[in-house]
Amino acid sequence: xxxxxxxxxxxxxxxxxxxxxxxxxxxxxxxxxxxxxxxxxxxxxxxxxxxxxxxxxxxxxxxxxxxxxxxxxxxxxxxxxxxxxxxxxxxxxxxxxxxxxxxxxxxxxxxxxxxxxxxxxxxxxxxxxxxxxxxxxxxxxxxxxxxxxxxxxxxxxxxxxxxxxxxxxxxxxxxxxxxxxxxxxxxxxxxxxxxxxxxxxxxxxxxxxxxxxxxxxxxxxxxxxxxxxxxxxxxxxxxxxxxxxxxxxxxxxxxxxxxxxxxxxxxxxxx
Amino acid sequence: xxxxxxxxxxxxxxxxxxxxxxxxxxxxxxxxxxxxxxxxxxxxxxxxxxxxxxxxxxxxxxxxxxxxxxxxxxxxxxxxxxxxxxxxxxxxxxxxxxxxxxxxxxxxxxxxxxxxxxxxxxxxxxxxxxxxxxxxxxxxxxxxxxxxxxxxxxxxxxxxxxxxxxxxxxxxxxxxxxxxxxxxxxxxxxxxxxxxxxxxxxxxxxxxxxxxxxxxxxxxxxxxxxxxxxxxxxxxxxxxxxxxxxxxxxxxxxxxxxxxxxxxxxxxxxxxxxxxxxxxxxxxxxxxxxxxxxxxxxxxxxxxxxxxxxxxxxxxxxxxxxxxxxxxxxxxxxxxxxxxxxxxxxxxxxxxxxxxxxx
Numbered sequence: 001x002x003x004x005x006x007x008x009x010x011x012x013x014x015x016x017x018x019x020x021x022x023x024x025x026x027x028x029x030x031x032x033x034x035x036x037x038x039x040x041x042x043x044x045x046x047x048x049x050x051x052x053x054x055x056x057x058x059x060x061x062x063x064x065x066x067x068x069x070x071x072x073x074x075x076x077x078x079x080x081x082x083x084x085x086x087x088x089x090x091x092x093x094x095x096x097x098x099x100x101x102x103x104x105x106x107x108x109x110x111x112x113x114x115x116x117x118x119x120x121x122x123x124x125x126x127x128x129x130x131x132x133x134x135x136x137x138x139x140x141x142x143x144x145x146x147x148x149x150x151x152x153x154x155x156x157x158x159x160x161x162x163x164x165x166x167x168x169x170x171x172x173x174x175x176x177x178x179x180x181x182x183x184x185x186x187x188x189x190x191x192x193x194x195x196x197x198x199x200x201x202x203x204x205x206x207x208x209x210x211x212x213x214x215x216x217x218x219x220x221x222x223x224x225x226x227x228x229x230x231x232x233x234x235x236x237x238x239x240x241x242x243x244x245x246x247x248x249x250x251x252x253x254x255x256x257x258x259x260x261x262x263x264x265x266x267x268x269x270x271x
Numbered sequence: 272x273x274x275x276x277x278x279x280x281x282x283x284x285x286x287x288x289x290x291x292x293x294x295x296x297x298x299x300x301x302x303x304x305x306x307x308x309x310x311x312x313x314x315x316x317x318x319x320x321x322x323x324x325x326x327x328x329x330x331x332x333x334x335x336x337x338x339x340x341x342x343x344x345x346x347x348x349x350x351x352x353x354x355x356x357x358x359x360x361x362x363x364x365x366x367x368x369x370x371x372x373x374x375x376x377x378x379x380x381x382x383x384x385x386x387x388x389x390x391x392x393x394x395x396x397x398x399x400x401x402x403x404x405x406x407x408x409x410x411x412x413x414x415x416x417x418x419x420x421x422x423x424x425x426x427x428x429x430x431x432x433x434x435x436x437x438x439x440x441x442x443x444x445x446x447x448x449x450x451x452x453x454x455x456x457x458x459x460x461x462x463x464x465x466x467x468x469x470x471x472x473x474x475x476x477x478x479x480x481x482x483x484x485x486x487x488x489x490x491x492x493x494x495x496x497x498x499x500x501x502x503x504x505x506x507x508x509x510x511x512x513x514x515x516x517x518x519x520x521x522x523x524x525x526x527x528x529x530x531x532x533x534x535x536x537x538x539x540x541x542x543x544x545x546x547x548x549x550x551x552x553x554x555x556x557x558x559x560x561x562x563x564x565x566x567x568x569x570x571x572x573x574x575x576x577x578x579x580x581x582x583x584x585x586x587x588x589x590x591x592x593x594x595x596x597x598x599x600x601x602x603x604x605x606x607x608x609x610x611x612x613x614x615x616x617x618x619x620x621x622x623x624x625x626x627x628x629x630x
Contacts, residue, residue, distance in 0.1 A: 167319045168358040170345040172372035173423065182371070186362040 032244050037237040044241050052219045053227035054245065060135065060223060061203040064142035068199045071143075072150040073192060077180075079151070080158035091155070095148040105144050106212020113140070114213075137214035138221050142203035149202055150195030157191030158184075197257055201250055274427050274465040278325035278335075280308070280315050287311050287489040290325075295426075296463035298453065300470055300480030304508055307486045309469040310355075313429045316467065317352050318345035329426060329465075346375070351420030351464070352429040356436060357412045359404035365391065365415045366400040372423045390422040391415065394452060410441040417452065424459040430468040434475050446478045453479070473497065473512050485509055503627050504550050515550050516595050522547035522626055533592045535569045537624045547628040553586060553598035555623035558607055559616040570618045575611055578604070589617060 037044065044050065078084060079091045097105050113120040113131045123129045131137045165187065169179040185192075207225040214221040216230065224246055231239035277290040287308035293299045301309045314320040316327060318334065321342055327335040334343045359368050369387035374380070391397045394414040404412060413433070420428065433449060434442050458464050468479050476483055477497050485493040485500070485508070493505040497513075504510040510517035520529045527535045527549050537549065557563075563570060573595070577588035585604050587597045597617065599607070609615050 164354065164356075165358050165360065167314075167317075167345070168352065168354055169360075169371065169375070170319065171317050171348075171350055171352045172375055172419065173346045174371075174375040175346060178375050182375075183360060186360070 029247065032240060032247065036240050036244055040237065041241055044238055045245065049218060049222075049227060050238070050242060050245075053222055053224050053242075056135070056138070056219065056222065057204060057224040060138045060142060061200055061206075064139045064146060064203040065196055065200040067139065067143050068147040068150045068203075069192065069196055072147045072195070072199075073154055073185075075147075076151045076154035076158055077184075079155050094151055097145045098148045098152075100145075102145055102206065102208025102210075103212050105209040106141065109137075109141060109144060109209065109213040113137075132213060133215040133217060133221060135214075135220055138206075138210055138223060141209040141213050142206045145206055145209055146199040146202035149198035150192070153191045153195035153198065154188060157188040161187055197253065201254065204250065205246065273330070274316070274467075275326070275328045276312070276316060278312075278315060278322040278327060280311055280320065281323040282311060282320065285311075285489060287486070289484070289486065289491055291484050291491075291494070293427075293465040293467060295458075295465050296454075297482070298450075298466040298468060298480045300468050300476040300483045301486055302470060302473070302476055302483050302512065303486035304471070306488075308489045309486055310431055312486070313352070313431055313467065313469055316427065317350045317429055318343060318348045348427070349423070349425045349458070350427045350429060351423055351425030353413070353417050353420055353431065353433055355431040355433075357416035359407075359412055359416055359419075361404055364401050364403055365396070365407065365411075368404065368415055369419045369422055371419060376423075386422055387418070390418040393455070394418050395448075408441075409437050410445060413437065413445065421452075421456045424457060426458045426460075426464050428453065428456065428464045428466045430466070430479075432469055432471070433479075434470070434472065446475065450479055471512075473500075502550070503548075503625060505548055505627065510550060514596075514598075515552055516556075518549040518551070518593060520547060520549060521545065522628055525621075527624065527626055529593050533571065535619070535624060536621045537626050538622045543626075543628045545628050547626050549624050549626045551595070551619055551624050553596045556595065556597040556617055556619045558587065558597055558599065558603075558609070559618065560607060560609070562616050563618055569621060569624075570616055572614060573617050575609055575613050575615060577611060589615075 075094060079087060079094070084090065110117065110132060112118050113123065115121065115124050115130050115132065120131060123131070131140065161184065166179050166183055169183045174182065205225055206223070207229065210221065210223060211226055211229075216222045216226045222230075224242060228239050228242040228246070231242055273295060274293045276292070278288075280287045280289075285308065289308075289312055291299060301312060303309050311320065315322050315335070322335050322337065324337055326333060329348075332343075333339065333341045334348055335341065359365075360371065363371065366384060366387050369390055370380075370383040373383035373386060378386070388397060388400055391400055391414070394417060396411055396414045396418070399407060399411055399415075404415070407415065413436075434445055437445055453466055454463065456464060468476075470476050470479070481496070483493075483495060483497055483500055484491055485506070487506060487508055493500060493509055500509050501513040501515060504513055504515050504517050507517050509515075518527075518529050518535075520527050522528075522537070522543050522545060524544070525537050527537045527547065529535060529549075535549070562572075571592065573589045574591060575587055576590045579586045579588070580601075585599050585601055587599060587604070587609075589595045589597060595617065607615070
């Protein structure tokens with residue numbers, strides 16, 4: 001009896017705390033929905049600035065995701081499989097931007113590829129390429145802060161992968177590239193997809209590094225989060241509507257993928 | 272025309288030292304306890320693990336020789352491997368699994384499919400070509416994995432515990448079929464491949480192999496036919512494997528001293544001196560309730576520590592002054608009326624003890 005009452009009390013405490021935890025996420029969303037200017041929503045959403053910001057956000061976040069896959073999967077492979085000295089330090093550095101204040105990321109990017117930057121100066125002098133305050137700069141900022149999500153997910157999946165399958169493929173005559181392409185990659189596909197979705201979601205919401213490194217030029221670098229922040233100072237209705245739009249996009253994608261790649265890979269690291 | 276391995280392989284502080292040769296068309300069994308290094312040897316032959324010194328040579332082609340700095344990658348060795356857990360690729364159908372190696376060697380899709388289909392048919396599993404590995408039984412998965420290795424017409428076939436993962440019924444069938452499949456397989460030059468099979472089961476070794484190499488703790492402790500092993504086991508492992516008692520001791524003339532003051536008279540055939548190993552078949556030992564009268568000279572008092580039954584045979588385990596296994600019939604045990612912890616007298620004829628001096 002005592003035992004069972006004790007269990008009941010414990011679970012009640014957990015329940016109350018758990019619900020409080022959920023409220024942290026639910027309440028702000030509810031507030032957004034309640035406060036939304038539903039009557040003028042259609043008119044506002046189709047206004048020029050919002051449309052161009054939305055378009056810019058979607059395009060840059062998707063490009064950033066593709067870049068992250070193309071570079072991030074090989075990077076994860078290097079971290080998980082190569083015998084590169086200083087691999088652990090490299091892993092830490094490659095995932096640092098997940099915990100770095102985005103504004104710091106922006107400053108660092110500026111010092112690297114800004115017009116006077118480490119690489120930016122020769123780029124500018126020899127090829128006439130200047131990155132800051134361009135759309136590619138937005139993509140670069142997004143890749144910088146979002147790619148770690150893909151790298152970490154894929155790295156974990158590669159670590160867990162049973163390497164004997166790759167050995168079997170080698171005895172069957174597969175070159176290293178053939179084995180990677182036809183055995184390794186199919187096995188880590190769920191992790192790559194999960195990582196890509198997380199990367200995309202993070203890229204879509206990128207703000208600090210973007211405004212520092214790429215500025216806020218309408219139609220060029222002013223993505224949805226920047227537009228939202230600016231609207232907050234002038235037009236609360238627009239800010240609320242923009243926020244809701246971002247919430248809706250992210251929520252739809254994450255909810256549609258729940259329990260499929262995202263859940264599976266986050267729980268088990270992949271295959 | 273053969274596979275020649277003479278290698279020292281060091282991996283994470285563990286050293287395996289082995290030398291053997293396998294002719295084309297011959298099957299050699301690598302037998303040993305867990306962790307003896309059997310799979311390590313297979314991996315070295317397959318090219319998945321470089322050897323530390325020595326060489327792996329097939330015919331006049333060197334596959335691995337650290338001194339000459341030669342290491343042929345796995346994909347260039349024409350080795351077909353059947354792994355213990357089959358390692359079928361989950362995302363490919365049975366047919367595509369078999370076609371994998373052909374596709375890796377740039378055989379076009381149609382020819383690869385046709386060759387794979389007939390490889391599956393030869394092993395009696397043509398009907399499951401389009402199934403995914405997850406839906407296959409253990410026996411089917413094994414045949415697919417074997418077809419996948421054999422379709423490439425390898426010159427060396429490696430089998431890692433090919434029967435261990437199968438259920439009892441399938442196991443019997445495969446034990447019967449596998450030698451035939453292996454005998455029918457041909458390398459690209461039309462000649463049969465050399466075969467190495469790892470197993471821990473003497474029955475499997477008997478069914479599959481012509482010769483046995485015993486590997487214990489990274490060292491070869493005995494080689495020969497199964498008959499040789501049963502007659503003259505050189506280690507406790509081989510004796511257990513073959514069901515024979517092995518005693519380590521010292522031989523002086525025809526007296527074998529097992530332990531302090533415990534001596535067995537052995538047959539005249541074994542005269543010699545020095546450290547020796549004596550083997551006694553479990554069925555050659557008699558048990559008595561009281562000290563036997565008359566002829567047997569090798570009589571000692573001991574104690575029953577276990578009684579194990581399998582089929583219609585009963586194996587009685589004895590300890591002090593030395594451990595032995597005695598095989599009796601159920602009726603014999605009933606007549607004896609002994610149980611665990613009882614004291615009994617054991618006897619064995621001198622002619623039933625075979626002795627080999629070490630070295």
